[in-house]
Amino acid sequence: MNTSLRIAIVGAGPGGLTLARILHRHGMTVSVFERESGPFERPQGGTLDLHAESGQLSLRRAGLEDAFKRIARYEDQGSRLMNHHGHLLYEAPNPEAGERPEVDRTALRQALLDSLPLGCVNWGAGIDAVDPVGDGRWTLHQGALTHGPFDLVVGSDGAWSKVRPLLSHYQPQYSGLTFIEFGIDEVDNLHPPIARLVGRGKLDIDGEARSIIVQRNANAHLRGYAVFRVPTDWAASHIDLSCAASLKTHFEGWHPDILALFDAANAQLECRHIHALPVGHRWAHRPGLTLIGDAAHLMSPFGGEGVNAAMLDAAELAQHLLKTPDCSQAVQAYENHMFERVMPAAQGSAEGAATQLSHDSLALSLAHLHHHLTPQ
Ligand SMILES: Cc1cc2nc3c(=O)[nH]c(=O)nc-3n(C[C@H](O)[C@H](O)[C@H](O)COP(=O)(O)OP(=O)(O)OC[C@H]3O[C@@H](n4cnc5c(N)ncnc54)[C@H](O)[C@@H]3O)c2cc1C
Missing domain, CATH: 3.30.9.30 (D-Amino Acid Oxidase; Chain A, domain 2)
Structure with a gap:
């Protein structure tokens, strides 16, 4: 672990804050730059189900299992499918016994923020551009202000990432x-x-x-x-x-x-x-830069995987940075694995978006629910 690395995280969404928390927990100093003026500038959106093998695993690595249990709603895991005549076609059996509790996005963000030291998140810091310094490091530009230089800049700034154009030509x-x-x-x-x-x-x-x-x-x-x-x-x-x-x-x-x-x-x-970004979106490694979450693999919300994938990206990138002394090797190992890992979720979300509202959509939704939610 190289604790002297200077790391900037652009974006205080679930991905960026999970990364900041895990690195901070292991003695690394990180700076998060968030364009919103504070945690209460806007409601953070709806409810998310965190999956055991990704979202929940990442919160465990962040040491936030207890905080999660306090905000998790196991009682709200129900799922119903109805046609437009009001006929109920599917209802998940025993929804309370499921492994994918719901959590409100605002509560999740607050739990992550509460676990970080004061000053770790720079609010009102919308990053407009990222520039190379020339020695392998990078600076961030916020209007007339310059931050850095940093050894590693992680773009966790969502769909319209300002970091992504340095790595990839694709736009959502x-x-x-x-x-x-x-x-x-x-x-x-x-x-x-x-x-x-x-x-x-x-x-x-x-x-x-x-x-x-x-x-x-x-x-x-x-x-x-x-x-x-x-x-x-x-x-x-x-x-x-x-x-x-x-x-x-x-x-x-x-x-x-x-x-x-x-x-x-x-x-x-x-x-x-x-x-959405194309399924299989990837980039050639560039030292000192990487992406996590929607910035790396924006998907339509149909798979319910976006936040889970973002948090697992954070946990895996943190793990590589903590165990590999060479920053560039750590980031490459994260990227190579992540590109493959997110493919099935991205494919599923793309298929969901493509078939939603089609002539087959009701039958496909029903088959999906029977396959994924009914105990076999
Ligand atoms: C309608 C809808 C419903 C969804 N439902 C689900 C669901 O049920 N389950 C699920 O898993 N996923 C769902 N998703 C997807 C999920 O919201 C995202 O995948 C998840 O929020 C990604 O987290 P993130 O941290 O990568 O990015 P974000 O949550 O987008 O966070 C990015 C952060 O970066 C900040 N930022 C942006 N630009 C800059 C900048 N230039 N400088 C500084 N800060 C910046 C933003 O203000 C924000 O705080 C849904 C998405 C939508 C649109």
């Missing part, structure tokens, strides 16, 4: 799917029929060239997505983002119990265009 491509996100508060008290419809976990509703995904979050909050296969500019002219009930016009003929979701939703909607 639009998958053709647009998610219109809605939220429902206090569902148990204010909307008991909707709470019953969704159940304790996730509800997928597949219809004719449309779908709705709704997921239970902590504090009786539901987060949902109305899913459309449309050009990127479609939502701007067809969706009123200040009126959730207006979504009903795009789901004509759907069962009234399902349409009630849009009546119950908060007025403000968010539009999310789903992008």
Whole structure:
């Protein structure tokens, strides 16, 4: 282990913070640069299921098993599939006994932040560019400010990474799917029929060239997505983002119990265009730079693997840096293994995005659920 290495991590998402925590735990000094002004600048998004062999394993390596148990929701692992007539086609048996508890993204980020020393994360530090110094090290540029030089810069800055262009020519491509996100508060008290419809976990509703995904979050909050296969500019002219009930016009003929979701939703909607990097995305090693998480292998959310892969990248990169004295060898070992490891997840997510809303989507979803969630 080379504790004198100067390491910069760009991006304080689940990947970057897991890496910072594991390295810090083993005596290495790291600096994290995050463009958001503080941990509460924006809600961090919905609920995530952390898998035993990746997300949970990484938190164990981070020494955060107990912190995780305090925020994990084992009771919310349910999964349902319904058609647009409101017929329930699948319900996971014994969802509470599953190994993939849900955790709210904000709670996960807070647990990771609480485990880091004050000053480790530089807030309000959006990095615009990374430049070579000439001696194998790199500097970070934040407006007129320069940080560094660093021996290693890790891009964990998500889909639109500013580090990735130094390693790869690829940009994420639009998958053709647009998610219109809605939220429902206090569902148990204010909307008991909707709470019953969704159940304790996730509800997928597949219809004719449309779908709705709704997921239970902590504090009786539901987060949902109305899913459309449309050009990127479609939502701007067809969706009123200040009126959730207006979504009903795009789901004509759907069962009234399902349409009630849009009546119950908060007025403000968010539009999310789903992008992905090509399956098998990789780059030639360049000393002093690497990528983890979405910056390395952005996938559509259909596999539910993105955050798990990001956290496992962090754990594996940390392990190589801790056991291999030569930084470049450590990073190459991480990259070579990671490129292969993420392939099946990236392939599965790509297939999910390609078949979602197709004529076969309901049958494929059903087969997937039977294969993956029903005990064999
Ligand atoms: C709608 C939707 C639903 C999803 N659902 C799931 C799910 O159920 N399960 C799952 O596993 N995954 C899911 N994902 C994917 C998951 O969100 C990502 O894979 C995961 O967040 C990746 O973590 P990360 O740390 O690599 O990047 P991010 O979480 O994107 O974090 C990147 C961080 O870098 C910061 N940043 C960006 N640019 C800069 C810059 N230039 N300078 C400094 N900081 C910067 C950002 O502010 C952010 O804090 C979903 C994604 C979407 C869009």
